[in-house]
Amino acid sequence: MFEALEVGRTIKRKAFQDAALPLRRELLQLQFALQERDFPVLIIVSGVEGAGKGSVVHRLNAWMDPRLIETQAFWDHSDEEETRPYFWRFWRALPVRGRIGIFFGSWYTRPIIQAASGSLSDAELSQELNQILDMERMLVADGALIIKLWFHLPADIAAERVREDRLRELTESHLEHPDDALFSTRYEELARVSERAIRATDGGHAPWHLIEATDENYRDLTAVQTVLQSLKDRLNDGHDGERITPNINLGDTNQPTLLDRLPSDAKLTGDDYKQQLSTLQQRLESLAWQARKARTGCIAVFEGWDAAGKGSAIRRVTEAIDPRLFQLHQFAAPSDEERAHHYLWRFWRQLGRDGSFTLFDRSWYGRVLVERVEGFASEVEWLRAYSEINRFEEQLFEHGLVVLKFWLHISAEEQLARFRAREETPHKRHKITEEDWRNREKRNEYALAVNDMVVHTSTADCPWTLVPGNDKRYARIEILKTFCDALDERLNG
Amino acid sequence: MFEALEVGRTIKRKAFQDAALPLRRELLQLQFALQERDFPVLIIVSGVEGAGKGSVVHRLNAWMDPRLIETQAFWDHSDEEETRPYFWRFWRALPVRGRIGIFFGSWYTRPIIQAASGSLSDAELSQELNQILDMERMLVADGALIIKLWFHLPADIAAERVREDRLRELTESHLEHPDDALFSTRYEELARVSERAIRATDGGHAPWHLIEATDENYRDLTAVQTVLQSLKDRLNDGHDGERITPNINLGDTNQPTLLDRLPSDAKLTGDDYKQQLSTLQQRLESLAWQARKARTGCIAVFEGWDAAGKGSAIRRVTEAIDPRLFQLHQFAAPSDEERAHHYLWRFWRQLGRDGSFTLFDRSWYGRVLVERVEGFASEVEWLRAYSEINRFEEQLFEHGLVVLKFWLHISAEEQLARFRAREETPHKRHKITEEDWRNREKRNEYALAVNDMVVHTSTADCPWTLVPGNDKRYARIEILKTFCDALDERLNG
Numbered sequence: 001m002f003e004a005l006e007v008g009r010t011i012k013r014k015a016f017q018d019a020a021l022p023l024r025r026e027l028l029q030l031q032f033a034l035q036e037r038d039f040p041v042l043i044i045v046s047g048v049e050g051a052g053k054g055s056v057v058h059r060l061n062a063w064m065d066p067r068l069i070e071t072q073a074f075w076d077h078s079d080e081e082e083t084r085p086y087f088w089r090f091w092r093a094l095p096v097r098g099r100i101g102i103f104f105g106s107w108y109t110r111p112i113i114q115a116a117s118g119s120l121s122d123a124e125l126s127q128e129l130n131q132i133l134d135m136e137r138m139l140v141a142d143g144a145l146i147i148k149l150w151f152h153l154p155a156d157i158a159a160e161r162v163r164e165d166r167l168r169e170l171t172e173s174h175l176e177h178p179d180d181a182l183f184s185t186r187y188e189e190l191a192r193v194s195e196r197a198i199r200a201t202d203g204g205h206a207p208w209h210l211i212e213a214t215d216e217n218y219r220d221l222t223a224v225q226t227v228l229q230s231l232k233d234r235l236n237d238g239h240d241g242e243r244i245t246p247n248i249n250l251g252d253t254n255q256p257t258l259l260d261r262l263p264s265d266a267k268l269t270g271d272d273y274k275q276q277l278s279t280l281q282q283r284l285e286s287l288a289w290q291a292r293k294a295r296t297g298c299i300a301v302f303e304g305w306d307a308a309g310k311g312s313a314i315r316r317v318t319e320a321i322d323p324r325l326f327q328l329h330q331f332a333a334p335s336d337e338e339r340a341h342h343y344l345w346r347f348w349r350q351l352g353r354d355g356s357f358t359l360f361d362r363s364w365y366g367r368v369l370v371e372r373v374e375g376f377a378s379e380v381e382w383l384r385a386y387s388e389i390n391r392f393e394e395q396l397f398e399h400g401l402v403v404l405k406f407w408l409h410i411s412a413e414e415q416l417a418r419f420r421a422r423e424e425t426p427h428k429r430h431k432i433t434e435e436d437w438r439n440r441e442k443r444n445e446y447a448l449a450v451n452d453m454v455v456h457t458s459t460a461d462c463p464w465t466l467v468p469g470n471d472k473r474y475a476r477i478e479i480l481k482t483f484c485d486a487l488d489e490r491l492n493g
Numbered sequence: 494m495f496e497a498l499e500v501g502r503t504i505k506r507k508a509f510q511d512a513a514l515p516l517r518r519e520l521l522q523l524q525f526a527l528q529e530r531d532f533p534v535l536i537i538v539s540g541v542e543g544a545g546k547g548s549v550v551h552r553l554n555a556w557m558d559p560r561l562i563e564t565q566a567f568w569d570h571s572d573e574e575e576t577r578p579y580f581w582r583f584w585r586a587l588p589v590r591g592r593i594g595i596f597f598g599s600w601y602t603r604p605i606i607q608a609a610s611g612s613l614s615d616a617e618l619s620q621e622l623n624q625i626l627d628m629e630r631m632l633v634a635d636g637a638l639i640i641k642l643w644f645h646l647p648a649d650i651a652a653e654r655v656r657e658d659r660l661r662e663l664t665e666s667h668l669e670h671p672d673d674a675l676f677s678t679r680y681e682e683l684a685r686v687s688e689r690a691i692r693a694t695d696g697g698h699a700p701w702h703l704i705e706a707t708d709e710n711y712r713d714l715t716a717v718q719t720v721l722q723s724l725k726d727r728l729n730d731g732h733d734g735e736r737i738t739p740n741i742n743l744g745d746t747n748q749p750t751l752l753d754r755l756p757s758d759a760k761l762t763g764d765d766y767k768q769q770l771s772t773l774q775q776r777l778e779s780l781a782w783q784a785r786k787a788r789t790g791c792i793a794v795f796e797g798w799d800a801a802g803k804g805s806a807i808r809r810v811t812e813a814i815d816p817r818l819f820q821l822h823q824f825a826a827p828s829d830e831e832r833a834h835h836y837l838w839r840f841w842r843q844l845g846r847d848g849s850f851t852l853f854d855r856s857w858y859g860r861v862l863v864e865r866v867e868g869f870a871s872e873v874e875w876l877r878a879y880s881e882i883n884r885f886e887e888q889l890f891e892h893g894l895v896v897l898k899f900w901l902h903i904s905a906e907e908q909l910a911r912f913r914a915r916e917e918t919p920h921k922r923h924k925i926t927e928e929d930w931r932n933r934e935k936r937n938e939y940a941l942a943v944n945d946m947v948v949h950t951s952t953a954d955c956p957w958t959l960v961p962g963n964d965k966r967y968a969r970i971e972i973l974k975t976f977c978d979a980l981d982e983r984l985n986g
Binding site: 025028029032054057058061062065066067068070071073075076078079080102104311314315318319322323324327328330335336337353361427430 | 518521522525547550551554555558559560561563564566568569571572573595597804807808811812815816817820821823828829830846854920923
């Protein structure tokens, strides 16, 4: 693959200078046009050490409007990053719609270096590359333009450049790169692994642009032209989002669903409840401390019908846990900053550090529930959300988090009774709105959406727990029990 | 001071239980009412080790709606916190308007512990307490309600409790607190320092509530009642912001200002410019790497008249610096999340880590410029902003950052000429808007605002540089020179 990048392409100084001004002008105009559009641009800069990636990034910044670009170096790994799933660092650095982000060092760096140094097996590398592919496809499906640049140098020139860089660093007090030693001694392994990484992730969604980097003028001009052409193509095609029209059968809202199989009469007596509540809460308190000590985190999602008692069930959980050990997040409409990102961004940003509990009162499942039923997400959007969500939760699980998901179920009759009771109780009246009544009319559609959600996203590692909730006490105990058992299993099992 | 908190106040179990239910109901209602209001509530929980602060926080969470509270432990110090000014960690944890934040461990913890252990002198403690006072007053002036709770135990009981906690930790796998050793051996010093901290920060803006913590029922009930009463008083008084009407003389817009004294004919020839530009940019590049190595950060603010050439001047700076070493932030209207915080919040959140440059294209000075002139901020708001800004920049400086502030000046005639030229150049036409013309009509008011801004906020540590900009080349060189000299002075001076 890389032989084709050692053919000695060059551009003369004069030709470079002549090309520069019109290129800069056009780039600036494209940047301004991008501002008005509804998608982000991500430029990934990768390649051989010594190929001048830093200079290219510098060039891109200098030739465009730096106010509309953000360069991310992923240089100093912070402990806040290390104690969260790998991709958290990239999520928080993603550009917003209408802007350009440059990732200098990206999700490719770690797996390539680890595989080349032998600390990652071939199978593990494949798995990591698949995660990258999923991430990129997801962003592209959401509208992002991803431009991936790979800069190549032949072995002898690479070695020479790295030596020169070292020398310059010594004299000019540049910072030494921690991976230098690896890069200069393992050129062959790095080339082999890089080739594999490029092959595995080179797709129509975000193709790789391989650039010969021996001649600086050729390298820079080709890189800038590639960025310009990609931007131009995308801006001219007029589409800001998904372009595939799905052909799907949405199912029959009159068929029974999983929810119909839940017992409607499961209940607990008051005494039984009190005793179990107290035992389970004490158990949960102690498990939360154990989890903190073991630096095991927990993610819990709470979904359910309106008036199903979600709030009070969550309180039985939070009451038990020391407030220093959990964060509870409630989700309604996204903020304008959140809207300028992929819909999963606002959940990623709330992930707590290892050893803490992050509780979600409503969650990313809104995409396949309310957004599906109310038409806020297009069919193709919520359909692809199933796999996006599965990939997301897989990452949480693989990072070592305990992932719990609860659907709190009540029957249509019970819901009606609770709505009426709320309307009649002065201090509860604020809890019932027009919207609740409207949602109720769409109960069958919601039930189908819940059914499909469970079918698609209840996995062995991140299972759904459907909780019969006509009796509030029964539901609360079920949730606490599931919580304790899952934590116990992970911590002591 | 603390003797009054050792009188043996208790509440019987029965009385506690009777009081609980009505209290919880009222608290919930106040929380819902707060949601509709435009100010945040901050509860600071402090006091003697062993006094049960954790239990109180737990109680508050359990008795209120946990979805509307966020508890911050400030427990694990991350390296992202350590490499930014001390208050950064608190800024990013502040509750938004309409919500309650509990700070368990707060800005009081570090100075008290350090002073008690002798690593902070009395004078340094005073200084830190003044910073706290400034911070609290600023938040309160912006509408925040701050409820400060201090829990006290007599020496013998405190020692006993800490011993018990230790034992429980061993058996129940609770986490050990790093400061235990200090707390149990230095009760006297801690008491002395705490008393001083309380006295120094006990003001009408946010009074301390001192609570005897020997009896758990008394402690919890008193804490909850204090929170409830403070919330209720504030919700009932109807005011969401500042209540003082200032009596000020706003100055005469026809008087000359500082800007009139800038030379209008300062200029550079093309050759001179090219040569100096190249020398200075190389110097800046190298200084940026040095700063990175020394972990010295730099904050630079760019303000100026419309069409003064701010953008292109900034580019001459960013061109010189490796893109991994700087972040450039442009500020226009705040996002809805930013609006839900104090106006300085959106600048604090962008502060880079030590060793990096954070460049602000427009900044917190918007408060005393556009917001003043256009009436977006009330008089009292922009007037108090001078000292808020000074306090903010002092913190940056004290943390070790180089702080630079540039006002790019052009004469009214030059501005007119540039506006006209923009209108006539197709690819520059987007840069001139109706608003620019409107702003121009208010030039005298803006000039006065700039004059006052410089008078109030140009300090020895964080000076303003007024840059004559009728000649763009001259201005760019001035800015680069100032940049280099300031960095050189700090790094090598």
